[in-house]
Amino acid sequence: xxxxPTALPAGLTLGSLRVDTPVVLAPMAGITNAAYRRLCxxxxxGLYVCEMITSRGLVEGDQHTRDMLVFDELETxxxxxLYGTDPVYVxxxxxxxxxxxxxxxxxxxxxxxxxxxxxxxxxxALPWKRGLLGEILEHAVAAAAPxxxxxxxxxxxxxxxxxxxxxxxxxxxxxxGVAAIALHGRTVAQAYSGAADWDAxxxxxxxVDIPVLGNGDIWEASDAVRMVEQTGAAGVVVGRGxxxxxxIFRDLATAFRGEAPVDGFRATLPTLGEVTSMMxxxxxxxxxxxxxxRGCKEFRKHVSWYLKGFAAGGELRRxxxxxxxxxxxxxxxxxxxxxxxxxxxxxxxxxxxxxxxxxxxxxxxxxxxxxxxxxxxxxxxxxxxxxx
Ligand SMILES: Cc1cc2nc3c(=O)[nH]c(=O)nc-3n(C[C@H](O)[C@H](O)[C@H](O)COP(=O)(O)O)c2cc1C
Numbered sequence: 001x002x003x004x005p006t007a008l009p010a011g012l013t014l015g016s017l018r019v020d021t022p023v024v025l026a027p028m029a030g031i032t033n034a035a036y037r038r039l040c041x042x043x044x045x046g047l048y049v050c051e052m053i054t055s056r057g058l059v060e061g062d063q064h065t066r067d068m069l070v071f072d073e074l075e076t077x078x079x080x081x082l083y084g085t086d087p088v089y090v091x092x093x094x095x096x097x098x099x100x101x102x103x104x105x106x107x108x109x110x111x112x113x114x115x116x117x118x119x120x121x122x123x124x125a126l127p128w129k130r131g132l133l134g135e136i137l138e139h140a141v142a143a144a145a146p147x148x149x150x151x152x153x154x155x156x157x158x159x160x161x162x163x164x165x166x167x168x169x170x171x172x173x174x175x176x177g178v179a180a181i182a183l184h185g186r187t188v189a190q191a192y193s194g195a196a197d198w199d200a201x202x203x204x205x206x207x208v209d210i211p212v213l214g215n216g217d218i219w220e221a222s223d224a225v226r227m228v229e230q231t232g233a234a235g236v237v238v239g240r241g242x243x244x245x246x247x248i249f250r251d252l253a254t255a256f257r258g259e260a261p262v263d264g265f266r267a268t269l270p271t272l273g274e275v276t277s278m279m280x281x282x283x284x285x286x287x288x289x290x291x292x293x294r295g296c297k298e299f300r301k302h303v304s305w306y307l308k309g310f311a312a313g314g315e316l317r318r319x320x321x322x323x324x325x326x327x328x329x330x331x332x333x334x335x336x337x338x339x340x341x342x343x344x345x346x347x348x349x350x351x352x353x354x355x356x357x358x359x360x361x362x363x364x365x366x367x368x369x370x371x372x373x374x375x376x377x378x379x380x381x382x383x384x385x386x387x388x
Contacts, residue, residue: 008228008256012047012211012235015150015179017077017104020045021253022235023224024182024213025242027052027081027107027154030301035285038072039278040246044253047079052109055084055093056380069101070289079105081154083112084136085122085378091139098147106144108137110155110169113188115362121378124156124188125363127165129373130172137176150179154215154237157200159361160189163368166200170208182213182237192240193357202231213237219348221251222264240352244305246278266344272310273338279306283329296324305351309343312336 012022023046025032030051037048050069057065071078080103084090090108097103110133112123127133140151153173158164166183173181183204185196196216205212211234214227224236242248251265261267270278282302287295303320316335323329364378 008225008258009234010256012180012213014047014105014152014211016148017047017150017179019047019077019235021256022228023047023249023252023256024235024237025049025249026215026237026239027109028239031243033068033286033289033298034070034072034075035282035289035295035298036246038074038285039282040242040249041075042281043246043249044251046249046252047077047105048075049105049107050078050080052081052083052112053093054380055082055086055089058082058093058096059089069097071101072285072289077105078103079107081107081109082140083109083122085120085126085132085380087132087135087139089380090136091143094140094143094149094151098144098149103149106140106149106151107182108140108151108153110153111184111188113156113191113358113361115358118159118188119362119364120380121364121367121373121376122380125159125361125367126378127155127169127172128159128163128367128371129376130168131372131374132376132378133169133373134172134176135374137173137178141177145177151177152180152182152213153178154182154184154213156184157187157197159363159368160187166204167207170204170210170212174208174210178210180211180213180234181208182215184237185214185216188361189358191358192353192355198227198231201227201233205232211235215239217241217350219350220264221248221255221260223348224252225255225260240350243352244302244308245351246282264347266347269342269344271338271342272312272336272340275306275310275342276333276336276338279303280326280329280333283323283326287326292325296326296329299323299329308351309346310336310340 009022012019025048027049032051053065117123118125144151157166185200201214213235214233215237218224218238219241283299286298
């Protein structure tokens with residue numbers, strides 16, 4: 001049953017973990033590093049999940065994997081997304097995260113649509129093998145339980161419309177002791193195209209007793225409230241909607257306190273001057289964590305998201321896209337008109353990757369013939385970083 005507008009969840013409970021607002025930053029490979037998580041957390045309460053790391057990479061001591069497991073000094077709730085297809089590796093990786101990294105939350109990725117991942121039966125293809133999914137979840141939960149660390153899973157509706165997996169995945173998650181399930185309302189075949197199916201989120205809420213987190217197409221705080229009202233989800237997971245707009249977490253925290261202004265936050269929209277301050281802060285945090293050269297390089301990908309809809313000229317945008325020092329960044333940002341108002345037309349519009357649907361999802365030979373897969377060993381690389 002959808003909840004009434006007056007019954008917005010005040011927070012989120014994942015096992016022993018209490019989050020003050022029912023909002024999760026979606027794990028995004030190449031985006032949700034320590035600097036970005038800190039930037040978002042400065043805006044408001046929420047659960048800020050680290051970029052996905054692979055179980056094998058962690059267990060085998062892969063340097064790149066270890067380098068990604070960096071936390072900001074103010075990050076008191078360490079939350080990490082793990083990828084893995086082998087129950088033993090996933091269990092060992094969960095143990096390492098709890099014992100050596102002091103994490104407070106582990107999320108498992110079963111939603112990645114990237115062909116090189118699904119071709120091996122990983123990511124969004126894996127929940128088709130119900131038995132194997134259960135084994136992976138049970139190993140992770142068993143490893144994290146002694147540390148009282150909740151394990152959640154994140155998945156999609158299924159491989160395609162004819163091969164849906166999310167309701168079974170919800171049941172298996174619940175039976176395995178998983179603390180919550182996040183559902184991105186698209187199939188693997190859809191990748192990021194079309195509209196997220198919030199009815200599927202509502203169906204999953206009806207199907208399981210554990211908290212369901214709704215994910216897909218939250219572009220404004222009002223979308224998050226609408227999703228929760230329409231689906232009865234216990235909380236929301238926000239991905240592309242925060243790209244170049246970390247202040248959405250401030251709006252979300254306000255909205256879930258039941259204090260959303262009637263103008264839908266228009267009065268608090270940042271001017272270009274406020275956006276450039278946010279850009280500067282983001283770049284500064286990246287440089288603190290990665291050093292100035294790598295930090296500036298990482299920052300480049302965010303420039304077009306921050307400036308989307310603003311009047312900044314092509315030449316300036318190009319220069320910002322090549323920025324290599326904080327001093328250059330300051331000089332370039334000073335050329336922007338700080339009084340320019342936020343481009344209202346951007347509100348509610350999609351940002352980040354959208355792409356087109358896949359004709360056919362790449363799967364291992366004969367993958368669909370059997371729905372169990374218990375005890376099977378899938379090929380998995382240590383350095384898989386393609387995300388979800
Ligand atoms: C750049 C990018 C990287 C992503 N990486 C991951 C990832 O590592 N793990 C994951 O579960 N999902 C990943 N996703 C998917 C998001 O977490 C989210 O499920 C998806 O974007 C839908 O939510 P949205 O409509 O709020 O963006 C990624 C998405 C984007 C755009």
